[in-house]
């Protein structure tokens with residue numbers, strides 16, 4: 001049985017490995033997983049991944065969001081699969097072969113997630129980038145389309161916003177993982193930062209999210225441990241409204 005904190009993925013979005021190590025020491029009892037992104041990985045590489053994995057109960061999410069031709073992605077993913085990593089990412093992008101390459105490279109040793117549409121991206125931005133109006137008018141359709149591609153390619157799940165989780169779970173099944181960034185608790189909703197598609201922890205869980213990526217509301221709080229505990233309590237309350245398949249009861 002997972003508790004509220006098991007749902008929390010805390011991103012180590014800092015430039016310096018001393019800061020990352022300090023945050024891991026502070027929060028490793030409070031969250032389910034730490035996420036290492038490009039900012040830290042390009043500077044400190046596999047050694048930092050191994051250090052975080054060795055620290056205790058929390059898992060590791062290596063969020064590199066690969067996006068390249070299939071063979072390049074497959075070979076990069078082979079390297080990721082050799083690290084002590086639970087989750088990793090590839091952009092869903094424009095082609096299923098790239099996703100299939102990522103899954104082959106992961107070789108079942110790491111759960112590969114397809115990034116659908118970044119939570120920082122709005123419908124207006126997609127329109128400005130040349131997406132057709134009918135695709136953009138209903139962002140859920142575009143996200144679901146990409147999630148379907150990831151599902152067919154054999155990915156373990158997707159990264160999407162809390163707005164699209166329920167549709168993905170209904171269409172692709174409870175076992176297909178939904179990891180949701182763009183989380184802002186009610187007490188920090190006023191500070192969306194660069195996120196466009198935002199929900200509260202309770203909303204994400206009620207809609208069926210398996211993991212919530214939540215960074216700045218915890219990291220920038222006066223007391224990060226207290227903030228993480230507050231989020232975990234909100235998740236636990238929302239879980240009471242879900243049955244074991246993640247289906248919403250009310």
Ligand SMILES: O=c1ccn([C@@H]2O[C@H](COP(=O)(O)O)[C@@H](O)[C@H]2O)c(=O)[nH]1
Nearest residue numbers: 011117118119120181182213214215216
């Ligand atoms: O669509 C996406 C995919 C990844 N992210 C990452 O999640 C965290 C969010 O941090 P906050 O401080 O809670 O906004 C960050 O590491 C992003 O790289 C995302 O936001 N959206």
